[in-house]
Amino acid sequence: MTESKREQLSSLMDGELDRGAREFLVRRLAGDRELKSRWSRYHTIRACLQRESSPGQSLSDRVAAALVEEPAVEVEQRAGVGWLKPLGGVAIAASVAVAALVAINTSLLEQGHGERLVDEPGFVSQPTALDLPFTQPLVPVSYSEISPADRQRISTYVLRHNQAAGGSGVVSYVPIVAGARMAAPSESNAMGSEPGER
């Protein structure tokens, strides 16, 4: 199954496909067994997450069964993938974004060492006039609209942040780098003031 088909299925589940694409995919679903079984697996997984339990079989049994059907990961071996030249130091792929940050932040703050920090930043307790520009909702821009150089910079910073913060175990250390699914495109001009001008 191709990546694009999976993507389409996922979009169909999310109701993100337009009518034409939806009808096309539903017709395919009727005829394609593999696609159909994946479709039902997706639903099982989602049902499990949303705890739409059904009587009879337990949820974990159902999901485990769905997962067993999952075909083994195919490892393609391709020659000469020159899509990224490693740069010195940190080089993260431009087109790769850190998406599935499956982190539970049991991030742990260092305290003490016997002394307080001299210049500890002050704490905001009540909203003040300064906070007002931010009470308006900020509209995040689409990650896919920014330049490759910016994406690379951001990927590096996000990975580094995760590495620094996501300390302990499980899923915590999982900057699983994946094909990005980003916010919907829209320019952000909602920012209040220039931080530099004060």
Place this chain on the structure above:
Amino acid sequence: MPPTPRWVFAVAGWLLFALAATPAAAAEEVGDWLDRMARAIDGLNYRGTVVHMRDGHVDTLRIIHRVDERGIRERIYSIDGQPREVLRDGNHVRTLLDGDQALVIQGGIGARLLPNRPVSQLSSPVVAYRMRFAGSDRVAGMRARVIEIRPRDQFRYGHRFWLEESTGMLLRSALLDRNGRALQKMTFVDIELGVPISDRELAPDLAVRDAAEAHMDEEDISPPAAAARLRRATWTPARLPDGFRLASVGRGVNPDGRAFEHMLFSDGLASFSVYVEEGGHAGASERIEAIGPVHVYTGTVENHRVTVVGEVPSETVALVAQELERRR
């Protein structure tokens, strides 16, 4: 009006005391559970399947975790979508990606700037969050205690954790927005706790060939040196949302070849990083990117490009950037 009997005051006093004491005691007990959770996540052997959901996008991962006298070994791999695999051996972490965008990322977890401390030793989550037990539930066939953590302001997300009754192991978690809606969820759908794990299970499946390699190496600094560094940060936000503190300071060079200062702030649960690049920078436009619940602010402060990254609401990254100034 007749004078109020003394016992009324006594009862009122007791009531007040009880009201005041109960939430504090509850918070402390929740803290103990979070502490147990952190220890269980690191210190138990387990293998299981985790489903992660965000923006309607579902990822299914296998997690194999072993701890012995030589330290922690962990293998996490995706079983849908692009093949991905994360291998951790002690302090060393390798991330493998296959498919159209093959990539190997090598990195040291020694770069972890926060020390591994039980959450309960932190006072700050109590400052910034309301924590309570929210009943019990069943996850992956196990009895779980539910803990709900709600932020006291709009500058961070809430959490709900499902912890296994006898070990405190995390079985399910949800990241919540201000209205209590789940932004992302992860759940074990099956898990075996306290099982022996063989070396073979921890070996990678992916043989990524001809892939680009990236390194995220970082100097390993001792805690005292790290503490000294905190005081040498060149930049600081004039104000921060309640409870966030500077946790560590580091330096690095980004892909553009620009040196930057990296400051990590944490409130004990949420964290964000501030990166200030050295050298003048033409005024870049100011903007915020969203990667799921992670927000990234980019802008310019005193002619330096600033990037703020964290799994926090967009208000937080914007506020911090706005408050950033050179330390005097």
